Amino acid sequence: METILVKDENPIRWIILNRPDRLNAINLKMIEEIEETLKEVENNDNIKIIIITGNGRAFSAGADISQFKELDPVKAWLFSTKGQGLMNYIEKYPKPTIAMVNGYALGGGLELALSCDIRIASTNAELGFPEINLGIFPGFGGTQRLVRLVGKGKALELMMTGDRIKADYAERLGLVNKVVSPDALENETKQLALKIAEKSHIALRLIKAVVNYGLDSPILSGLEMESLGWGVVFSTEEEKKRVEEFLSKRSK
Numbered sequence: 001m002e003t004i005l006v007k008d009e010n011p012i013r014w015i016i017l018n019r020p021d022r023l024n025a026i027n028l029k030m031i032e033e034i035e036e037t038l039k040e041v042e043n044n045d046n047i048k049i050i051i052i053t054g055n056g057r058a059f060s061a062g063a064d065i066s067q068f069k070e071l072d073p074v075k076a077w078l079f080s081t082k083g084q085g086l087m088n089y090i091e092k093y094p095k096p097t098i099a100m101v102n103g104y105a106l107g108g109g110l111e112l113a114l115s116c117d118i119r120i121a122s123t124n125a126e127l128g129f130p131e132i133n134l135g136i137f138p139g140f141g142g143t144q145r146l147v148r149l150v151g152k153g154k155a156l157e158l159m160m161t162g163d164r165i166k167a168d169y170a171e172r173l174g175l176v177n178k179v180v181s182p183d184a185l186e187n188e189t190k191q192l193a194l195k196i197a198e199k200s201h202i203a204l205r206l207i208k209a210v211v212n213y214g215l216d217s218p219i220l221s222g223l224e225m226e227s228l229g230w231g232v233v234f235s236t237e238e239e240k241k242r243v244e245e246f247l248s249k250r251s252k
């Protein structure tokens, strides 16, 4: 891999964006390599959860601006579609995903973090959509995902001003789940990943599917999906084992 490092620490696959001299700016190659490494473990039962982070002082400072000079309208459209394809794939990925935001998460970098299920940020992280300062706007799904996470007013303010915000404010907005010191970031993220990885992977997969489907549907369709998913978990050994364990402890 040219643009990412991949490390398996079962049950975790770490994907580390690795263009530190460019603050992990996202180019076409990086999009393809992230997709490739995710595809590789989609059906690998040893890997139960994915953590995405950045090497150096940034998670990612966004799409690689040096590529923009080559973009004509059609290429820009295709680049946006390609990036959106990756973000959609991560959002629907059958295993849980965590973005470990170790520094700048800007533009396309923030869009990558937004496509993950959970975001843990370091106190020194700065997040934002500075695209407006380049005369453009988020194009890897940020216009849609940010508004769903923090509400229309704050989302529009962030996109219209291009302001970078600190991690503690991002936490208050609901943009990140938790903020921890840089020293504690890796361990805290890992502990969270291990805690989630212990749960029933079928139930985890259904939670993601039902929540994501529900966000794009009328509530009655979302509720129907929830009930169908409920039916599915009762076909699993995991459910039988875990309920049995709980009940047998109670009866002692």
Ligand SMILES: CCCCC/C=C/C(=O)SCCNC(=O)CCNC(=O)[C@H](O)C(C)(C)COP(=O)(O)OP(=O)(O)OC[C@H]1O[C@@H](n2cnc3c(N)ncnc32)[C@H](O)[C@@H]1OP(=O)(O)O
Pocket (backbone or CB within 6 Å): 021, 022, 023, 025, 061, 062, 063, 064, 065, 066, 076, 077, 079, 080, 083, 104, 106, 107, 108, 109, 130, 131, 134, 137, 138, 139, 140
């Ligand atoms: C067509 C579909 C597009 C999809 C939608 C996505 C759009 C985007 O993401 S547009 C990009 C949005 N991001 C930005 O505008 C941030 C740009 N970077 C910065 O503002 C600053 O680098 C900083 C505030 C993040 C950090 O500043 P500083 O600490 O002073 O570090 P440097 O500016 O010296 O950066 C070091 C090195 O990294 C290069 N670099 C940083 N960001 C990018 C980037 N997004 N693309 C390409 N290269 C980047 C920067 O040029 C420096 O390189 P050298 O000059 O060679 O040292």
